[in-house]
Amino acid sequence: MFNAIYLTQSDDGKTQAALREFNDDVLPRYESGNVIVDVHYSTINFKDGLAITGRSPVVRSFPIVPGIDLCGVVAESDDPEWKVGDKVIVNGWEIGERYWGGLSQRARVRGDWLIRLPAGLTPWDAMAIGTAGYTAMLCVRGLEKNGVAPDSGPVLVTGASGGVGSIAISILAKLGYKVTASTGRLSESDYLRELGAAHIIDRSSLSSPGKPLQKERWAGVVDTVGSHTLANACASTQYGGTVTACGLAQGMDLPLTVAPFILRGVKLIGINSVLISRAEREDAWERLAKDLKPQAIAAMSRTVALPEVFDVARDILDGKIRGRVVVDVQRAM
Numbered sequence: 007m008f009n010a011i012y013l014t015q016s017d018d019g020k021t022q023a024a025l026r027e028f029n030d031d032v033l034p035r036y037e038s039g040n041v042i043v044d045v046h047y048s049t050i051n052f053k054d055g056l057a058i059t060g061r062s063p064v065v066r067s068f069p070i071v072p073g074i075d076l077c078g079v080v081a082e083s084d085d086p087e088w089k090v091g092d093k094v095i096v097n098g099w100e101i102g103e104r105y106w107g108g109l110s111q112r113a114r115v116r117g118d119w120l121i122r123l124p125a126g127l128t129p130w131d132a133m134a135i136g137t138a139g140y141t142a143m144l145c146v147r148g149l150e151k152n153g154v155a156p157d158s159g160p161v162l163v164t165g166a167s168g169g170v171g172s173i174a175i176s177i178l179a180k181l182g183y184k185v186t187a188s189t190g191r192l193s194e195s196d197y198l199r200e201l202g203a204a205h206i207i208d209r210s211s212l213s214s215p216g217k218p219l220q221k222e223r224w225a226g227v228v229d230t231v232g233s234h235t236l237a238n239a240c241a242s243t244q245y246g247g248t249v250t251a252c253g254l255a256q257g258m259d260l261p262l263t264v265a266p267f268i269l270r271g272v273k274l275i276g277i278n279s280v281l282i283s284r285a286e287r288e289d290a291w292e293r294l295a296k297d298l299k300p301q302a303i304a305a306m307s308r309t310v311a312l313p314e315v316f317d318v319a320r321d322i323l324d325g326k327i328r329g330r331v332v333v334d335v336q337r338a339m
């Protein structure tokens with residue numbers, strides 16, 4: 007028997023979340039390449055908060071075990087690529103949205119969703135990074151691929167105290183970029199400076215409607231909040247600069263004109279971590295193992311037990327979580 011968080015939906019459409027006990031009979035079976043993983047750690051991302059509270063319809067199929075990330079050890083494998091004892095990570099591929107997720111002590115997944123835990127990272131590190139950190143790396147790579155270098159000029163990171171924001175700051179600072187962190191929590195300024203932010207701005211300076219073109223400030227942007235913040239970030243990006251958009255913490259809308267694109271050649275790059283190719287995932291994880299200092303990972307993360315995820319899910323949506331939360335799924339009490 008093992009424990010998992012289980013989400014059901016009532017007739018009136020409300021999500022109910024509970025800690026339940028299961029055996030392997032309930033684990034879903036895929037057409038091929040079935041692998042059972044003993045999950046050691048998972049995490050709570052913003053999307054997990056939406057799923058567990060039901061605040062936004064991210065779950066495509068009820069009932070479901072939430073958790074878009076997991077890290078553990080292969081316990082059984084029908085896939086020749088994976089052997090019992092292999093240490094593996096799964097991020098996305100719609101686990102926790104459509105398929106059995108990571109907030110469970112055991113999961114059956116498809117072998118082609120797995121990547122190997124990179125050398126130098128522990129399972130705890132991998133979940134302290136999680137989808138948030140791996141998305142931050144995809145954003146950094148988006149900037150690099152589009153020619154934003156440390157000497158191009160300042161890079162803006164929005165939603166700075168959150169998971170994606172904290173890790174983006176840490177990676178960019180280690181690579182030598184001059185990072186401006188936008189936050190609604192100026193009380194976290196010391197934390198953001200420790201991560202490597204050179205400047206800190208109040209997010210209220212970006213969150214209201216602004217002019218279509220503003221003073222050129224940023225060579226690059228990692229935006230995790232969308233809405234007016236993303237519009238203002240585009241409007242204040244330098245000629246030829248790049249904005250990576252991965253999140254919607256402020257809103258899903260984008261009240262923008264074409265002016266930054268046609269008058270300044272600004273590039274707006276969408277980042278999707280869920281269905282990106284395995285090769286790009288492996289590349290991003292190798293970079294994370296190299297470009298993120300273990301002390302930085304530890305400084306921005308804390309660990310909770312499985313039953314604590316209900317509170318953390320509410321807190322992350324209310325903007326009360328700083329950095330990252332790792333879930334020790336083996337602790338079910």
Ligand SMILES: NC(=O)c1ccc[n+]([C@@H]2O[C@H](COP(=O)([O-])OP(=O)(O)OC[C@H]3O[C@@H](n4cnc5c(N)ncnc54)[C@H](OP(=O)(O)O)[C@@H]3O)[C@@H](O)[C@H]2O)c1
Binds near residue numbers: 189323
């Ligand atoms: N595209 C993808 O594949 C992908 C992958 C991972 C995450 N995401 C998205 O990226 C976003 C961040 O994820 P996360 O896990 O880092 O979440 P998180 O830890 O909750 O961080 C979000 C941060 O956004 C800021 N924020 C919250 N509410 C806001 C508001 N109303 N207006 C402006 N800023 C606000 C807060 O930072 P401050 O307190 O510092 O202002 C908060 O800490 C989410 O929207 C998530 O869904 C997308």
